[in-house]
Amino acid sequence: MKPTMALEIERKFLVKNSDYKRLAEAVFYQQGYLSNNEKSVVRIRIAGDKGFVTIKEQSVGLSRQEFEYEIPRNDARTLLDQLCEQPTIRKKRYKIPFNSLIWGVDEIDDNNEGLIIAEVELISEDQSFEKPPWVGEEVTGDARYYNVNLIKNPFNKW
Amino acid sequence: MKPTMALEIERKFLVKNSDYKRLAEAVFYQQGYLSNNEKSVVRIRIAGDKGFVTIKEQSVGLSRQEFEYEIPRNDARTLLDQLCEQPTIRKKRYKIPFNSLIWGVDEIDDNNEGLIIAEVELISEDQSFEKPPWVGEEVTGDARYYNVNLIKNPFNKW
Numbered sequence: 600m601k602p603t604m605a606l607e608i609e610r611k612f613l614v615k616n617s618d619y620k621r622l623a624e625a626v627f628y629q630q631g632y633l634s635n636n637e638k639s640v641v642r643i644r645i646a647g648d649k650g651f652v653t654i655k656e657q658s659v660g661l662s663r664q665e666f667e668y669e670i671p672r673n674d675a676r677t678l679l680d681q682l683c684e685q686p687t688i689r690k691k692r693y694k695i696p697f698n699s700l701i702w703g704v705d706e707i708d709d710n711n712e713g714l715i716i717a718e719v720e721l722i723s724e725d726q727s728f729e730k731p732p733w734v735g736e737e738v739t740g741d742a743r744y745y746n747v748n749l750i751k752n753p754f755n756k757w
Numbered sequence: 758m759k760p761t762m763a764l765e766i767e768r769k770f771l772v773k774n775s776d777y778k779r780l781a782e783a784v785f786y787q788q789g790y791l792s793n794n795e796k797s798v799v800r801i802r803i804a805g806d807k808g809f810v811t812i813k814e815q816s817v818g819l820s821r822q823e824f825e826y827e828i829p830r831n832d833a834r835t836l837l838d839q840l841c842e843q844p845t846i847r848k849k850r851y852k853i854p855f856n857s858l859i860w861g862v863d864e865i866d867d868n869n870e871g872l873i874i875a876e877v878e879l880i881s882e883d884q885s886f887e888k889p890p891w892v893g894e895e896v897t898g899d900a901r902y903y904n905v906n907l908i909k910n911p912f913n914k915w
Contacts, residue, residue, distance in 0.1 A: 604832055633799055633812060634792030639840040641791055641799050652810065652826065654791060656840060664839070666832050668810065674762055674824050681822070682797040682814060 607655065607665040608721040610739045618733040619704045619717070625691035628705070631683030635747050642747075643678045646692070650675025662724055686710070688746055697731045710753030716744060765813065765823040766879040768897045776891040777862045777875070783849035786863070789841030793905050800905075801836045804850070808833025820882055844868070846904055855889045868911030874902060 630644040642653045650672040656663040693704040707714045717734050738744045788802040800811045808830040814821040851862040865872045875892050896902045
């Protein structure tokens with residue numbers, strides 16, 4: 600098997616309006632965390648009809664190592680229900696191409712209803728890119744917006 | 758993909774002598790833990806030329822759910838070196854068939870040198886089985902022998 604490690608460089612933004620909705624179909628996501636410690640985060644995710652386990656290095660600056668493996672969706676379902684920290688996060692994700700990058704927009708449900716986050720993955724930390732017109736304020740450095748933190752401190756308590 | 762969840766029912770023993778050595782070739786194992794909390798353990802393992810990520814339910818009695826996925830060996834190497842709790846555990850494993858069951862014998866290295874554990878996986882908690890003549894005292898319930906605990910409290914400190 601080929602190595603599947605990738606360097607993740609992600610920038611996060613709020614949105615200005617709902618124009619993104621007409622640019623892509625939403626896919627249902629559910630994700631939860633098996634662990635979140637000083638060195639790593641282990642995430643289980645269902646994305647549409649697929650399941651994944653993802654191991655991420657704890658953030659150091661903008662970029663971090665990420666290892667993602669597809670797993671059977673039924674396994675992901677059991678892991679989310681029984682072994683992940685509760686509650687898990689459910690959201691609708693839109694994937695929108697813009698100027699050769701793919702933007703992901705998450706409409707987060709349940710205790711984070713009303714929170715909408717746009718994110719883009721880059722190749723290098725200093726890569727320049729253009730924001731789509733519906734993208735607003737950057738929140739990359741704000742830990743409140745990390746999915747792993749939205750479980751303990753959801754948007755409806757801010 | 759088919760679900761890969763299995764119920765793990767494992768019993769552990771000390772060995773009486775080194776007769777097991779002539780019954781199989783040893784394979785090099787290295788394993789470490791990304792996390793170990795109330796609900797689950799996430800283990801990274803190199804076994805010979807393969808890599809694995811394994812998610813185990815925390816023990817409740819003899820049996821627990823286990824989800825194991827093969828991953829690229831190079832990924833496992835990076836995860837062991839950079840994201841797992843240190844030190845990791847290195848051992849030689851012998852796999853020995855006896856009366857239609859496979860016994861694993863681990864010779865653990867480094868701070869656990871001298872510790873040799875034989876284990877067998879069963880289908881049900883009340884399954885009867887015969888012990889090979891070189892297998893000694895049972896230590897199934899003794900948490901000191903869990904690999905995850907041998908990191909913090911190694912055999913050379915007992």
